[in-house]
Amino acid sequence: MSSVPPRFSERQPSVSAALIAFDQSNLVVAFDTAATRLFGYQRDEIINQPLTKLIPFPFSVDPNLGAEELALNIVAQAKSGAQFQACAEINQVKIGRQTLFVASITALPSVQKNEGTIDRNAAVTDAILETAVNPIITIDEKGFIQTFNSAAVHFFGYERAELSHMNVRELMPEPYRSNHDQYMARYHQEQTSRVIGSSGVELTAQRKDGSIVPIHLSVGSLNIPGQTMYVGIIVDLTERKAIERELRQHRDELAVMVTKATSDMQAIINRTNTIHSRLPGLVFVYKHRLNAVGCFPYVSGTIFDIFRVHPDVIKNDASSALSLIYRPDQEEVFSSMDAAARNHTNWRKEFRIVLPDGHPIWVYGDAVPQLEEDGSTSYYGYIGNINKRKILEKDLQESESFNKTLFHKSYVPMLVIDHATSEFVECNLAAVKIYGYTTREEVIGKCVMDISSPTQYDGTPSADSAKRHNRNALQKEIDIFEWRHQRPNGEIWDAKVHLMRFQHQGKKMLQATLEDITERKRAESALRASEEKLRNLFELSPLGIVLTDMDGDYLEFNKAFQEICGYSEEELRLIKYWDLTPSKYQSEESARLNELLLTGRYSSYEKEYRRKDGTLVPVNLNGMLVTAANDQKLTWSIVEDITEKKHIGAALQQAITDLNNLISYIPVGVFKHRFSVDGKRFLEFVSPRWCELFELSKEQAYQEQDVMLKQIHPDDVESFLAQINKLSQSKASFYWEGRMRPGLQARWMHIEAYRHVLDSGEILSNGIAYDITQSKEHEAQLNRLANYDSLTGMPNRKLLMDRLQHAISQAKRNKTSIAVIFLDLDGFKPVNDTYGHETGDKLLIEIAKRLSTNLRECDTVARIGGDEFVLLIPQLEHPDHYELALQRILNSINQPVHAGGQTVTVSASIGLSQYPSDATDPDILLRLADQSMYYAKQNGKNKYKFYSAV
Numbered sequence: 008m009s010s011v012p013p014r015f016s017e018r019q020p021s022v023s024a025a026l027i028a029f030d031q032s033n034l035v036v037a038f039d040t041a042a043t044r045l046f047g048y049q050r051d052e053i054i055n056q057p058l059t060k061l062i063p064f065p066f067s068v069d070p071n072l073g074a075e076e077l078a079l080n081i082v083a084q085a086k087s088g089a090q091f092q093a094c095a096e097i098n099q100v101k102i103g104r105q106t107l108f109v110a111s112i113t114a115l116p117s118v119q120k121n122e123g124t125i126d127r128n129a130a131v132t133d134a135i136l137e138t139a140v141n142p143i144i145t146i147d148e149k150g151f152i153q154t155f156n157s158a159a160v161h162f163f164g165y166e167r168a169e170l171s172h173m174n175v176r177e178l179m180p181e182p183y184r185s186n187h188d189q190y191m192a193r194y195h196q197e198q199t200s201r202v203i204g205s206s207g208v209e210l211t212a213q214r215k216d217g218s219i220v221p222i223h224l225s226v227g228s229l230n231i232p233g234q235t236m237y238v239g240i241i242v243d244l245t246e247r248k249a250i251e252r253e254l255r256q257h258r259d260e261l262a263v264m265v266t267k268a269t270s271d272m273q274a275i276i277n278r279t280n281t282i283h284s285r286l287p288g289l290v291f292v293y294k295h296r297l298n299a300v301g302c303f304p305y306v307s308g309t310i311f312d313i314f315r316v317h318p319d320v321i322k323n324d325a326s327s328a329l330s331l332i333y334r335p336d337q338e339e340v341f342s343s344m345d346a347a348a349r350n351h352t353n354w355r356k357e358f359r360i361v362l363p364d365g366h367p368i369w370v371y372g373d374a375v376p377q378l379e380e381d382g383s384t385s386y387y388g389y390i391g392n393i394n395k396r397k398i399l400e401k402d403l404q405e406s407e408s409f410n411k412t413l414f415h416k417s418y419v420p421m422l423v424i425d426h427a428t429s430e431f432v433e434c435n436l437a438a439v440k441i442y443g444y445t446t447r448e449e450v451i452g453k454c455v456m457d458i459s460s461p462t463q464y465d466g467t468p469s470a471d472s473a474k475r476h477n478r479n480a481l482q483k484e485i486d487i488f489e490w491r492h493q494r495p496n497g498e499i500w501d502a503k504v505h506l507m508r509f510q511h512q513g514k515k516m517l518q519a520t521l522e523d524i525t526e527r528k529r530a531e532s533a534l535r536a537s538e539e540k541l542r543n544l545f546e547l548s549p550l551g552i553v554l555t556d557m558d559g560d561y562l563e564f565n566k567a568f569q570e571i572c573g574y575s576e577e578e579l580r581l582i583k584y585w586d587l588t589p590s591k592y593q594s595e596e597s598a599r600l601n602e603l604l605l606t607g608r609y610s611s612y613e614k615e616y617r618r619k620d621g622t623l624v625p626v627n628l629n630g631m632l633v634t635a636a637n638d639q640k641l642t643w644s645i646v647e648d649i650t651e652k653k654h655i656g657a658a659l660q661q662a663i664t665d666l667n668n669l670i671s672y673i674p675v676g677v678f679k680h681r682f683s684v685d686g687k688r689f690l691e692f693v694s695p696r697w698c699e700l701f702e703l704s705k706e707q708a709y710q711e712q713d714v715m716l717k718q719i720h721p722d723d724v725e726s727f728l729a730q731i732n733k734l735s736q737s738k739a740s741f742y743w744e745g746r747m748r749p750g751l752q753a754r755w756m757h758i759e760a761y762r763h764v765l766d767s768g769e770i771l772s773n774g775i776a777y778d779i780t781q782s783k784e785h786e787a788q789l790n791r792l793a794n795y796d797s798l799t800g801m802p803n804r805k806l807l808m809d810r811l812q813h814a815i816s817q818a819k820r821n822k823t824s825i826a827v828i829f830l831d832l833d834g835f836k837p838v839n840d841t842y843g844h845e846t847g848d849k850l851l852i853e854i855a856k857r858l859s860t861n862l863r864e865c866d867t868v869a870r871i872g873g874d875e876f877v878l879l880i881p882q883l884e885h886p887d888h889y890e891l892a893l894q895r896i897l898n899s900i901n902q903p904v905h906a907g908g909q910t911v912t913v914s915a916s917i918g919l920s921q922y923p924s925d926a927t928d929p930d931i932l933l934r935l936a937d938q939s940m941y942y943a944k945q946n947g948k949n950k951y952k953f954y955s956a957v
């Protein structure tokens with residue numbers, strides 16, 4: 008018996024042969040459907056049970072059976088206990104290190120000898136199928152499952168026993184399930200070798216738990232005489248579909264993230280879409296002979312469909328098939344096969360095979376190596392196409408890298424949030440910057456509360472709002488909203504956020520894309536504030552504000568307008584502009600309307616409104632034309648009630664007239680003077696009287712600088728300038744009295760001004776000027792009266808005492824002396840009495856003259872009483888000089904005086920006191936001189952006496 012299994016197509020019909028496998032401990036390890044039918048046990052009832060349950064009479068199998076076939080006639084026993092004669096053909100099978108025995112049992116007498124070899128290798132086939140990664144199921148032409156591998160059990164989730172009895176359609180969801188019988192009938196009729204397309208189809212399968220799974224199904228038919236079987240190889244596409252979905256999701260994300268779709272991205276999407284599905288599965292036995300010439304004793308027919316290699320060609324020489332292995336992968340493929348054989352492990356390898364069109368595709372090889380008696384190694388295996396998965400993986404990698412680059416380089420701030428922990432797991436530099444950080448590491452690990460303002464626009468705490476948006480994004484895929492952020496430095500900023508859900512490695516993630524709308528928000532809030540301000544202005548304005556259309560309807564108006572015209576809001580809506588305007592204004596109004604249409608506004612003008620109560624109210628109007636959204640022309644007007652203004656205006660006008668009159672009529676000159684910032688001085692206003700006083704015209708006053716100065720006496724200019732400087736530099740006011748230049752009528756002038764500093768720094772002075780010549784003269788007169796004797800014009804007692812005091816101060820300073828001489832005429836009364844007072848007066852005047860003549864300029868002669876004179880003589884060089892002077896005085900007085908036609912002769916008595924020898928006080932000095940004079944008079948008159956001598 009050969010250890011090489013025949014091809015399926017070589018199998019002989021064997022409907023009733025039951026296949027049982029048992030191990031070296033005689034425990035049942037495999038039990039096929041035919042065995043179920045023959046023995047009446049369900050698969051699960053008998054698996055792992057002793058073989059004696061089926062074959063009660065012991066028989067032994069030589070463990071070294073090897074390639075020999077053992078055929079025995081046995082007594083078998085069904086579950087019911089019924090025993091029957093049967094023929095058992097036993098083969099030894101090595102799977103890895105395990106040795107199994109496969110018994111093909113046929114009930115006698117129906118057994119036919121030639122059937123003995125028919126199913127002898129079915130167990131081997133089963134073993135091959137068991138090693139396949141993909142679910143493989145064989146069915147009969149009615150769709151009933153005949154065989155299946157462990158991968159199928161695992162994949163569909165049914166118990167083996169359940170699967171054994173099922174029709175394959177039950178493994179399909181609708182509509183495949185309902186249509187399956189119909190398809191089966193057609194395939195059966197057409198007898199095609201590959202019943203589903205040339206490379207299989209993608210459809211869905213239904214698991215026991217009801218879940219629908221995407222699969223790729225390749226079906227091949229096995230034409231056994233009298234029966235057609237179908238073998239279906241299933242590839243679970245869940246993972247691939249997930250990858251595809253992820254790819255699609257990435258594509259969608261990219262589309263959202265990058266508004267400008269790039270051609271590169273489109274290419275990826277196109278590639279993804281055009282990946283076609285080709286998933287041939289082929290079952291093979293490859294024998295690696297010691298002479299190194301490999302062969303494929305068995306390979307499923309699908310190899311021709313894919314590689315255009317006929318199984319017969321490679322049956323004895325594998326080289327034409329092996330040469331299909333992509334050259335760069337060949338060495339690894341062979342060395343991995345050798346290693347698997349050496350280590351007694353399964354061979355599993357992903358490598359490339361070159362298609363007839365020259366393109367390599369990725370395949371997955373999976374085989375069990377088995378050392379044969381002749382030293383060669385057989386590999387029982389399966390090759391599946393994984394090209395799609397590889398391409399998808401590559402595309403995904405490319406897409407991911409492209410995506411990552413876009414993500415990180417994008418100017419659009421983006422970040423990824425783990426939905427479960429709410430933490431930021433990734434962000435780009437644009438996001439780092441906008442959040443107010445410097446590195447990605449600072450942002451990663453943070454959560455939304457770390458970058459948000461404590462509350463949102465509606466006052467909701469940000470934590471609550473964030474939860475709501477996350478929920479929305481999960482439910483609706485994307486949530487778009489505005490968010491108030493806060494930077495670490497406290498700065499608030501606003502963003503429009505696109506929050507999008509996606510899956511990454513099975514985790515729910517959210518991707519946020521941010522658009523900075525701080526400026527827009529600020530503008531909006533400024534607009535709101537400005538609108539509110541405008542609304543307040545409108546409502547609270549004391550001016551009437553009103554919007555009218557061209558028909559004169561009142562569309563909008565404020566309270567002030569209602570008050571001005573005395574109509575309520577409802578009434579105003581019913582009346583028109585013309586109802587408020589007295590007819591006398593109609594022509595003026597038409598002119599304004601024309602101006603409005605022509606220039607877009609009308610200039611301020613006054614008119615009257617007729618109020619609801621019939622009274623007229625004076626108003627001032629300003630207006631502006633606006634165009635509404637519907638192109639309607641409207642007018643905004645500002646209406647001011649000027650009743651009060653009119654009253655005030657009239658009063659003001661009167662006040663100005665009065666003031667002008669006053670300024671014109673008062674004998675005081677009024678002026679306004681300005682110091683400019685650049686130091687210039689000029690008059691801004693002068694009253695008519697000012698012009699008279701300064702004998703200048705207004706033009707001269709305004710044009711020439713410092714005109715006042717030019718009219719002032721040269722000797723008084725200095726004091727005038729000193730006052731001007733004071734005025735410009737300090738807060739002091741201007742005050743000056745002085746003389747005018749010779750030739751002007753006014754000889755003395757009084758000028759005063761008060762300063763006022765303007766915001767510009769200029770100094771304005773308002774001042775007055777008036778002629779004080781007369782009062783100056785009065786003053787001089789009063790001075791004369793107070794200090795001089797009116798008869799002789801000589802200093803009187805008051806002035807004498809002032810001068811004496813002054814002389815004493817000087818003498819004290821100079822350490823000199825003063826003589827005080829008291830002189831009283833002798834026998835003056837008789838002159839009066841004899842010749843009359845007039846003659847007496849003349850005598851007194853003459854005596855005064857003679858006294859003055861005899862004295863120096865520095866000396867003083869004063870008349871202090873009727874016939875009493877006092878002389879002050881400071882610093883004579885020698886005391887003898889006094890005596891000479893006194894004698895000279897006496898002599899001059901003794902000379903006859905001609906007065907009033909008479910000749911009169913008088914004498915005088917003189918007393919003298921000296922400073923500082925006699926006294927230092929002026930009153931005492933005068934008294935001592937008087938006393939000395941009295942002494943002279945007592946001692947005979949016409950003589951002088953020194954107080955020191957008295």
Ligand SMILES: Nc1nc2c(ncn2[C@@H]2O[C@H](COP(=O)(O)OP(=O)(O)OP(=O)(O)O)[C@@H](O)[C@H]2O)c(=O)[nH]1
Binds near residue numbers: 843844
């Ligand atoms: N004509 C005139 N007589 C005056 C004036 N003031 C005073 N008298 C008179 O001068 C006189 C001064 O008086 P006395 O000094 O006593 O007269 P007397 O004659 O000089 O006397 P003895 O000094 O003792 O010599 C009085 O009669 C006054 O009326 C004046 O202004 N004019």
